Amino acid sequence: MDFNLMIEITPLLVKAAWVTVDISARALFFGFFIASVLVFFRTSRITPVRWLARAYISVVRGTPYFVQLLLVFYGGPAVGLRLDPFTCGVVVGAFNIGAYMSEAIRGAIESVDSGQNEASRSLGFGRLETLQYIILPQAAGLMIRSIGVLAIILVKNSSLVSIISVIELTYQAQRLIGSTYKPLEVFTLSALMYIVIIYAVMGIVEFLYRRATRYTFL
Amino acid sequence: MEFDFSPVIEYFPTLLQGIGVTLLIGLAVAVMSVIGGQIVAVITLYTRKVVNWPLRFFIWLFMTTPLLLQLYFLYFGLGELILIPAIVVGILGLGFHYMAYNADIFIATIRSVSSGQYEASRSLGFGHVRTLFYVILPQAFYRALPQLSNNMIIMVKDISVLSAIGIGEMVYVSQYAISVTFRPFEFYITIAVIYYLINLMMEAGQTWIERRAAYRR
Numbered sequence: 001m002d003f004n005l006m007i008e009i010t011p012l013l014v015k016a017a018w019v020t021v022d023i024s025a026r027a028l029f030f031g032f033f034i035a036s037v038l039v040f041f042r043t044s045r046i047t048p049v050r051w052l053a054r055a056y057i058s059v060v061r062g063t064p065y066f067v068q069l070l071l072v073f074y075g076g077p078a079v080g081l082r083l084d085p086f087t088c089g090v091v092v093g094a095f096n097i098g099a100y101m102s103e104a105i106r107g108a109i110e111s112v113d114s115g116q117n118e119a120s121r122s123l124g125f126g127r128l129e130t131l132q133y134i135i136l137p138q139a140a141g142l143m144i145r146s147i148g149v150l151a152i153i154l155v156k157n158s159s160l161v162s163i164i165s166v167i168e169l170t171y172q173a174q175r176l177i178g179s180t181y182k183p184l185e186v187f188t189l190s191a192l193m194y195i196v197i198i199y200a201v202m203g204i205v206e207f208l209y210r211r212a213t214r215y216t217f218l
Numbered sequence: 219m220e221f222d223f224s225p226v227i228e229y230f231p232t233l234l235q236g237i238g239v240t241l242l243i244g245l246a247v248a249v250m251s252v253i254g255g256q257i258v259a260v261i262t263l264y265t266r267k268v269v270n271w272p273l274r275f276f277i278w279l280f281m282t283t284p285l286l287l288q289l290y291f292l293y294f295g296l297g298e299l300i301l302i303p304a305i306v307v308g309i310l311g312l313g314f315h316y317m318a319y320n321a322d323i324f325i326a327t328i329r330s331v332s333s334g335q336y337e338a339s340r341s342l343g344f345g346h347v348r349t350l351f352y353v354i355l356p357q358a359f360y361r362a363l364p365q366l367s368n369n370m371i372i373m374v375k376d377i378s379v380l381s382a383i384g385i386g387e388m389v390y391v392s393q394y395a396i397s398v399t400f401r402p403f404e405f406y407i408t409i410a411v412i413y414y415l416i417n418l419m420m421e422a423g424q425t426w427i428e429r430r431a432a433y434r435r
């Protein structure tokens with residue numbers, strides 16, 4: 001182990017790690033909105049809309065993230081969709097994670113007993129009010145836990161963005177190996193950084209979960 | 219470019235073997251990670267800190283490190299101590315990885331079953347373990363289904379990573395066939411379609427179980 005080298009390359013890797021965090025956080029943020037829209041469509045009363053959402057979820061979950069990235073980045077310009085690598089990573093990541101997340105959100109909402117919905121409606125709450133005051137607070141715990149798992153998968157998947165030449169953690173690590181010929185040191189450091197990022201994500205999830213389930217069960 | 223699918227047909231028996239291996243691993247890992255995840259979740263929730271601290275560490279360890287690293291560690295690291303067949307290492311590695319993810323989901327769903335259910339069941343004369351087994355866990359399982367199926371779909375795609383430790387699953391086999399026939403596109407398209415079919419079947423399974431769950435609730 002060459003510790004001098006490790007100290008020397010740390011700033012570069014930290015900078016790249018920040019890109020990883022940035023791209024994942026943005027994808028998660030936009031993915032959440034996409035997922036919300038998908039859940040709305042998926043539970044719609046109009047059958048074609050429901051089928052559209054189902055088809056989208058099925059196709060996105062059924063094809064690898066890798067292929068989706070390549071398709072949008074290299075196939076996009078052919079149909080006039082020209083994105084710079086970072087934006088492409090965020091957009092594809094958001095649309096990809098949105099499909100998974102919509103299933104997670106739907107599962108959480110459906111896990112709330114249907115009696116709650118009926119009771120609330122019969123007390124005079126509207127559909128949206130019921131969702132806001134009765135259903136979502138009870139579904140929040142499970143929802144946060146599921147989204148947490150997906151966020152971790154998103155961070156790990158963000159290493160794939162390196163193939164469309166976004167300089168994030170894995171890409172930077174490979175470049176550094178190319179110039180230093182020290183794979184063990186560089187990969188150890190980058191693995192440590194992934195552990196730190198994901199540990200932070202788990203901490204945030206745990207904190208939000210505690211807050212969301214403050215007044216319920218156990 | 220021209221597509222010529224005749225080599226795919228020629229090598230289809232080999233490919234079929236790969237599909238078999240993928241399905242076998244997928245099934246084994248699914249069973250292991252779902253049941254194991256439930257066991258881990260129950261132990262984490264219902265035992266003392268001394269017992270569940272190692273399990274929490276286990277979940278933490280498998281969640282924070284990449285799958286490939288875990289596989290290399292299990293295969294090449296443990297391989298120096300005892301010789302384990304690659305397929306067993308693959309199933310164990312993937313199984314532990316997704317067991318950690320599933321356990322995290324089960325912890326949330328078990329806690330989301332209202333405590334009234336537990337109390338009602340105890341007052342009806344069920345013991346602690348029976349209450350868990352007959353009342354809490356079934357409800358928790360049905361609630362976990364959508365996210366479980368997410369995890370399992372991601373898992374099926376992750377089986378391709380196992381080709382790195384030399385397991386002859388679909389991608390490995392098709393890479394071999396490509397190196398002989400020099401027809402990458404045809405083979406990759408074929409296995410992409412097969413993966414998609416597997417995922418469609420899994421989605422159908424998810425909808426079927428969810429219907430049954432809605433009926434029983």
